[in-house]
Amino acid sequence: MDYTNQKHPQNYSQMEDLKTLDLEESVSETIMRDLRMIAYKLKYVLIPKEQEDNGKELRNWDLWGPLIFCLTLAMTLSFKADSTTSSSKSDVFAIIFVLIWVGAFVVTLNAQLLGGKVSFFQSVCLLGYCVFPINIEAIIIAFVGSYLPFVVKLIPVIICFAWSAYSSVGFMASLVPPHKKKLAVYPVFLFYLFLSWFSLIV
Amino acid sequence: MDFGIQNQTDEQQQANKESSNQNVNEGNKKQTGFCAFLTVEFYTPYFNVTETDVIQRIQGTFLPLKPDFLNLIRGNPDLWGPIWINATLIFMITAIANLRQIDEEKENQSFVISYVPQATALLYIIAFGTPLVLAAVMKFLGVDLSFFQTICLYGYSMSTLLPITILCYFQNELFLWLIIVYGFANSSLFLIINLKEELDKLQIQKKYIIIGIVVTMQLSLYLFYKLVFFSYVTE
Numbered sequence: 001m002d003y004t005n006q007k008h009p010q011n012y013s014q015m016e017d018l019k020t021l022d023l024e025e026s027v028s029e030t031i032m033r034d035l036r037m038i039a040y041k042l043k044y045v046l047i048p049k050e051q052e053d054n055g056k057e058l059r060n061w062d063l064w065g066p067l068i069f070c071l072t073l074a075m076t077l078s079f080k081a082d083s084t085t086s087s088s089k090s091d092v093f094a095i096i097f098v099l100i101w102v103g104a105f106v107v108t109l110n111a112q113l114l115g116g117k118v119s120f121f122q123s124v125c126l127l128g129y130c131v132f133p134i135n136i137e138a139i140i141i142a143f144v145g146s147y148l149p150f151v152v153k154l155i156p157v158i159i160c161f162a163w164s165a166y167s168s169v170g171f172m173a174s175l176v177p178p179h180k181k182k183l184a185v186y187p188v189f190l191f192y193l194f195l196s197w198f199s200l201i202v
Numbered sequence: 203m204d205f206g207i208q209n210q211t212d213e214q215q216q217a218n219k220e221s222s223n224q225n226v227n228e229g230n231k232k233q234t235g236f237c238a239f240l241t242v243e244f245y246t247p248y249f250n251v252t253e254t255d256v257i258q259r260i261q262g263t264f265l266p267l268k269p270d271f272l273n274l275i276r277g278n279p280d281l282w283g284p285i286w287i288n289a290t291l292i293f294m295i296t297a298i299a300n301l302r303q304i305d306e307e308k309e310n311q312s313f314v315i316s317y318v319p320q321a322t323a324l325l326y327i328i329a330f331g332t333p334l335v336l337a338a339v340m341k342f343l344g345v346d347l348s349f350f351q352t353i354c355l356y357g358y359s360m361s362t363l364l365p366i367t368i369l370c371y372f373q374n375e376l377f378l379w380l381i382i383v384y385g386f387a388n389s390s391l392f393l394i395i396n397l398k399e400e401l402d403k404l405q406i407q408k409k410y411i412i413i414g415i416v417v418t419m420q421l422s423l424y425l426f427y428k429l430v431f432f433s434y435v436t437e
Binding site: 085086087091092095099106109110112113114115150179180182183186187190193194197198201202 | 242245246248249251252253256281282285286289290293296297300304312313314315316318319
């Protein structure tokens with residue numbers, strides 16, 4: 001097989017062919033490959049037009065992306081925690097971190113209990129990737145938030161929350177039988193609402 | 203279907219019925235075994251509701267004097283309600299408490315977010331721990347109410363707190379105490395009247411033990427609510 005044309009694999013099946021070369025490449029190359037995979041999956045999840053194959057790409061779940069976004073969000077929100085909340089930075093970090101992972105766990109469990117047949121980690125992966133818009137709004141508000149009145153801060157918050165919710169709702173709703181759709185979708189909505197509220201407040 | 207001639211004999215019909223029952227049983231196979239409660243399949247039968255069911259059940263909790271709720275859930279207790287009503291409450295407590303603290307004149311506002319772990323612990327222990335204890339006590343005293351029905355009953359009684367939390371936004375102390383007392387009365391009445399049918403079969407002392415447990419837990423919940431979450435009033 002000719003590997004020279006496949007320098008940048010676009011999915012896992014192409015990666016399988018390159019496994020033999022893993023040990024010989026530089027560290028930066030390995031990291032860049034992983035980052036490219038995350039970026040690809042992020043575009044796939046958040047921009048609805050990319051999803052031509054009905055979500056099949058999500059079968060290649062990974063938890064790196066969710067971890068990066070979770071850590072970024074927790075760090076952004078705990079950055080100014082001393083001045084904006086009455087808790088310490090570590091409290092804020094812990095609350096956000098636990099909220100994201102336990103929240104994703106419970107929402108996925110809820111979908112499974114309602115009769116959805118989905119792989120657990122696939123769903124956690126999707127929910128984690130959809131945290132990215134919340135990340136964006138947290139960074140926006142962290143930098144310019146102190147100069148804006150409360151009402152103006154609401155605008156990016158609402159936009160990003162709607163973006164997150166819209167991206168994940170399509171997937172979650174397709175998992176469960178039609179008469180239980182709203183029961184599966186409401187927890188997703190609550191999860192992102194909670195995170196958006198924190199990015200607004202802190 | 204052929205209504206004219208009875209083609210099958212009675213034995214054949216019986217055999218068909220048995221085989222179709224078997225198919226149904228295989229579909230609803232319950233997990234058995236000691237650690238069955240750790241599997242997901244064990245809890246799936248308790249999520250067999252639709253959104254209209256849930257809304258109907260929540261509406262039922264606001265009218266405590268009509269004891270229909272237990273009959274409503276007897277055949278189909280669900281766990282979706284208790285879990286997500288409490289999750290919604292946790293969010294609302296944080297949001298409303300923070301909104302109360304907003305003060306446009308202050309330069310560096312400091313919001314409280316430590317309510318999240320506190321509220322989680324409080325609500326989930328009361329929503330799931332109390333029914334555990336109550337169901338054990340009731341089984342011991344001879345009441346025929348299953349464990350999941352008690353959880354369902356208790357979880358839905360928390361929905362009284364939903365409008366109360368929203369109303370707690372206002373700063374007037376007297377108003378807050380009034381609605382807290384109203385909430386306490388509403389949910390306690392709801393629980394007691396729904397349990398009344400079952401409790402009437404017991405002796406007086408046993409009945410009052412159970413009523414006592416219920417009322418104490420509700421009282422502690424509402425007091426905690428008022429004193430910890432919403433006692434902060436801006437100057």
